[in-house]
Amino acid sequence: MAVFLIVALFVLLVLGVPVAFALGTVGLATILLFDVTSLTQLAQSQFSGLDSFVLLAIPFFILAGNIMVEARMAPQLFDLMRCVTRPIRGGDAVGATLSAALFGAMTGSSVASAAALGRIVIPELDRAGYPRRFSGGLLAAGGTLGIMIPPSIVFVIYGAIAQVSVTDMFKAGILPGTLVTLLLIGVTLVLVHRNGWGERGAFSPTSALRALGRAGPALLMPTIVLGGIYGGIFTPTEAAAISALYGLFIAAFVYRTVGLAALAVIFARSARMTASILFIVAQALFIGLLATLAGIPAGIVEAVGAFDLEPWMFLLIVNLALLVLGCFLDGVTILTVVAPLLLSAVRELGIDPVHFGIILTLNIEIAAITPPIGMNLFVISGISGTRPEEVIRGVVPFVGIMLLALVLVTYLPWISLAFLD
Structure with missing residues (x-):
């Protein structure tokens, strides 16, 4: 049964069957062929898995992210970052990376961040004389920061799957997200100086203050949300609702870029995205139940014990496997299918599941920019x-620099756990 489950799922995913349908089809076929559980138990397990207060954060964060994108807040952020970094050679490119980090903190989405900023930043970098190859690679990589810098939808899903605190995941993402941002900036500066791209500009306090005034309302959103979570004022789910309401307020009454017609589009798009994600999560819970009944997690634990693997060896093998899988599978598939299978071994080896969640997220970031199917x-x-x-x-x-970040985050756990109680 375990062999059938793994092989059938791999074949369907490689053939390009949508993730949710691949998971559901394999799960139903497994039940019908091996009679390991009943359809009633299946329905009950999926309902109980989705009946979670934590998962309510997903539609609100998706809604908030779509509002930010539709409100066209990316230009304000980029203008502010460009004003700050103008005295540095390559300041435009550095400002693009910082903008990606900030916009990612507001949308929690890799693709949304890359798409929204790419439309604004790439033409500006073209005018500044940067080659399109460089600016495209920079924005593709910068967009991945949206799933590491909290608040992140990936953290919410992982928290529900691994039964760990979403607040702890948000805290754990601060230093790794900062580290990846700084490393991306470092590579950017090296490329800029090596190739003679970009120019220095004069810092203008007036322009910087004007840009801050335009970007200030948007910048307050992650401050309010994360400050409220870390301060114990509200839960991540409540924070998600507040972020959606705040985003709607500034989009409609401060920037005045979202009207009633746009709201209908935003709500429809958010509903489709939410349904898609939760459908995948439901099927992943189904596969997780079957994998447990088939003894796959227990088998991984036994294999770890049989080969007498140390935690660092296990993490090395997992990272290598995830990097290969990331070439063929999207991040949601990696998160919802692979994580449940490995968590038993993670806990058995004494690896903090929060730390493992950060490692998994960084692998998903890399998968988003890894050919042949890297979405960004x-x-x-x-x-x-x-x-x-x-x-x-x-x-x-x-x-290359994100692979270095992966090594550092994997083998220096304090980077992920420094802010945890």
Whole structure:
């Protein structure tokens, strides 16, 4: 049964069957062929798994992110960051990375961040003389910060699957997110100086204050949300609702870029995205139940014991496997299918599940910019009119530095756990 479950799922995913349908089809076939449980128990397990207060954060964070994108707040953030970094050679490119970090903190989405910023930033970098290959790679990599810098939808889903505190996941993402941002900036500066791209500009306090005034309302959102969570004022789910309400308020009454017609589009898009994610989560819970009945998690634990693997060896093997899987599977699949299978071994080896969640998230970031199916590569290619192979060439240095970040985060657990109680 275990072999059938794994092989059938892998074959369907490789054939391009949508994740939720692949999971559901394999799960139903397993029940019918092996009679390991009943359809009634299946329905009950899926309902109880989705009947979670934590998962309520997902639709609100998705709604908040779509509001931020539709409200066109990315230009204000980029203008502010560019004003601050102008005295540095390559300041435009550095400002793009910082904008990606900030916008990611507001949307919690890798693709949304890459798409929204790419439309604004790439034409500006073109005018500043940066080659399209570089700017495309930079924005593709910068967009991935949206799932590491809290609040992050990935953290919410992982928290529900691993039964760990979402607040702890948000705290754990602060230093790794900062580390990846600084490393991306470092690579950017090296490339800029090596190739002679970009120019220095004069810092203008007046322009900076004007840009801060325009971007200030948007910047308050992650401050309010994360400050409230870390201060114990509200839960992550309540914070998600507040972020959606605050985003709606500033979009409609401060920036005045979202009207009633746009709201209908935003709500419809958010509903579709929420349904898609929760449908996948429901099927992943189904597969997780069957995998447990088939003894797959227990088998992994036994294999770890039989080979006498140390925690660092186990994490090395997991990272190598996830990097390979990331070439063929999207982040949601990796998160919802792989994580439940490995968590038993993670706990058995004494690895903190919060730390493991950060490692998993960083692998998902890398998967988003890894060919042949890295989602951010094709998003940037589509919105910029750049050939995919050019974006892939441009992203290579950034993939390399993110692999270094993966090694550091994996083997220096304090980077993830420093802010936990």
